[in-house]
Amino acid sequence: MELMANGVRYHIEVTGDEARPVLVLLHGFTGSTATWHPVFEYWQDFRVVAIDLIGHGKTDSPKDAERYAMERQLKDLESIFRELKLSQFSLLGYSMGGRTALAYACEYPDRVGRLLLESASPGLELEADRKQRQEADARLAQDLLRDGLEAFVVKWENISLFDSQKSLPQSVREQVRQERLAQSALGLSNSLLGMGTGSQRSYWDCLEDLKMPVLLLTGELDPKFYAIALRMQELLPNAEHRIISAGHAIHVEKPAEFATMVMEQLIRINEED
8 A cells, every 4th residue: 555644655565454463564774565575474463564664665765865864754654653543563673674663662652562673773872973874874875876776786785794695595585686676776875864874863862761572683693783682682671682593684584483483472472461
């Protein structure tokens, strides 16, 4: 389905009937709702709502990079949830989508019954680090527009963060590649500028105020985000950290294990409630 949110047309996939508990999914950078298709079958007990974030998939890619700011993305999501009449739900985000999910939970804590973060972070604490990351993302965005989407995808899939994906079957790697190639160069460029890690504010100071159950999922082959999750767990009042033998994109590398772990967490918390 397509929904308008503050002038931007969003693409949304919804499965399951309205009587089921709701699980909202937010993809990572260069991703779309398609990234979740291999795990949909494991979550048939839920009404799953997968959203293409601004500049990604079939959602609009506005020309103004400021329209991609995290604060405006959060307002768009809230507009979408109101339109769908979602009062409270479980929220799962991966990487950039994890940053977005965490930011949304900080701004709208009453909406999120359970928060599930895959390879995510609350942003960068130090202004100097944010400035350095902004400059790096700006160079990447410039290269993307200058060299084109295909050259960018080749470069992106070869960064060290995705080294573990090189051992995946060729069919899986090709599926991920086609998802990236289906993106808008303008959308990805503006996403880097508007809601990159350096552009958003730090949400580290929010963690101790999040009372909902939080599941932190990281791959043991992803030391950077493993370390971030350990620190987040220390600050979150009600968090569990689970580790899977995978890299950054756990749901791509180990979809069955990832989906089962998510489902077990949601079912266990529902029973405790």
